[in-house]
Amino acid sequence: MQQQVIAEQVKVQQVEKEQQVKVQEAEIARREKELIATVLKQAEIERQRIETLAAAEKQRLIVEAEGRASSIRAQGEAEAEIIFKKGDAEARAMNVKAEAFQEYNQAAVIDKLLTGLPDVVKALASPLANVDKITIISTGNGDAAGMNKITGDITKMAAQVPALFETLSGMPLSDLLSKVRKIGDKPPKPDVLPPSAGTGK
Numbered sequence: 001m002q003q004q005v006i007a008e009q010v011k012v013q014q015v016e017k018e019q020q021v022k023v024q025e026a027e028i029a030r031r032e033k034e035l036i037a038t039v040l041k042q043a044e045i046e047r048q049r050i051e052t053l054a055a056a057e058k059q060r061l062i063v064e065a066e067g068r069a070s071s072i073r074a075q076g077e078a079e080a081e082i083i084f085k086k087g088d089a090e091a092r093a094m095n096v097k098a099e100a101f102q103e104y105n106q107a108a109v110i111d112k113l114l115t116g117l118p119d120v121v122k123a124l125a126s127p128l129a130n131v132d133k134i135t136i137i138s139t140g141n142g143d144a145a146g147m148n149k150i151t152g153d154i155t156k157m158a159a160q161v162p163a164l165f166e167t168l169s170g171m172p173l174s175d176l177l178s179k180v181r182k183i184g185d186k187p188p189k190p191d192v193l194p195p196s197a198g199t200g201k
Contacts, residue, residue, distance in 0.1 A: 113165070121158045
């Protein structure tokens with residue numbers, strides 16, 4: 001009987017030990033799950049934080065790039081507008097100038113040409129201004145040599161100015177002057193139709 005009681009006690013102790021082991025295993029499993037949950041939760045929080053920062057940085061870079069692109073586009077448009085306005089102003093000025101030139105009559109054109117001729121002659125004669133001293137040796141052939149020859153050459157240079165003008169402009173001076181209105185002529189007025197013209201009345 002005593003052996004049976006001891007055997008039963010041993011069995012009870014074994015059962016108790018097995019139960020304690022199961023309780024410990026359950027506790028270990030619980031702690032393991034808690035630890036995994038805690039670590040994973042922290043890792044998930046960190047991942048979300050990094051993703052949020054990355055998204056914010058990406059958005060910031062996009063906004064900066066769009067701002068730079070907008071600024072460059074605005075600057076380009078402003079420069080294009082300036083160029084356009086400058087070109088438009090120059091074109092208008094040239095139109096006004098052309099209209100003014102069309103109003104010139106023969107006297108004005110001749111005045112322009114004649115007042116410009118001294119500058120051309122001066123430019124042609126300017127090399128002579130660099131000459132410090134001229135020594136003239138005359139053989140006595142009258143006006144073919146000496147001082148008369150120099151002044152004659154200068155006169156010939158001045159006489160060639162109209163030909164120079166024709167060469168540079170590609171237009172004979174006589175043709176130019178024939179297209180200019182005579183003094184006292186008035187420019188032709190544009191054809192103006194009476195109010196009833198074109199209406200069939």
